[in-house]
Amino acid sequence: MNNFGEFQHNLRKHWDKRATQDIPLGVGAGSPEAEILRTSGLYGKATISTLTRHVNLNELQGYKIMDFGCGSGRLSKMLAPHVRKVICADISENFLNLAKINLRDFSNVEYLLLDSPPFY
Numbered sequence: 001m002n003n004f005g006e007f008q009h010n011l012r013k014h015w016d017k018r019a020t021q022d023i024p025l026g027v028g029a030g031s032p033e034a035e036i037l038r039t040s041g042l043y044g045k046a047t048i049s050t051l052t053r054h055v056n057l058n059e060l061q062g063y064k065i066m067d068f069g070c071g072s073g074r075l076s077k078m079l080a081p082h083v084r085k086v087i088c089a090d091i092s093e094n095f096l097n098l099a100k101i102n103l104r105d106f107s108n109v110e111y112l113l114l115d116s117p118p119f120y
Helices: 003-021 031-039 042-052 074-082 093-102
Strands: 064-068 085-090 109-113
Touching: 003 093, 042 074, 064 074, 074 085, 074 093, 085 093, 093 109
Parallel strands: 064 085, 085 109
Antiparallel strands: none
16 A cells, blocks of 8 residues: 555544544534534534635536535535535445435435545
8 A cells, every 4th residue: 555545544533433432523523612612513514604605505506516524414404495405425334324314315425435536
């Protein structure tokens, strides 16, 4: 395995482990601020608020978007009602499985495991 392949393997192992340890947390887990954002739903709302300062969600109806590093799908869940298609992409198969559970009510979501070229 080359250096980048080893890096990718270790990165995938790290995120797969995180998905089983702190299922809903994802990035930023562990800090008191992250816990408040996670449990209150403010993380996703803050992200959407930032997005809507730049983009009118009503103008996205015909668009296909990618949630790169989707984790458990929190952001995708907020965007899915406003777009034609969401592609949830992550290096962690465990997180993609969580996203599939969290987004099971949406028919416009696809999932992409970032494990093959051109993603490594």
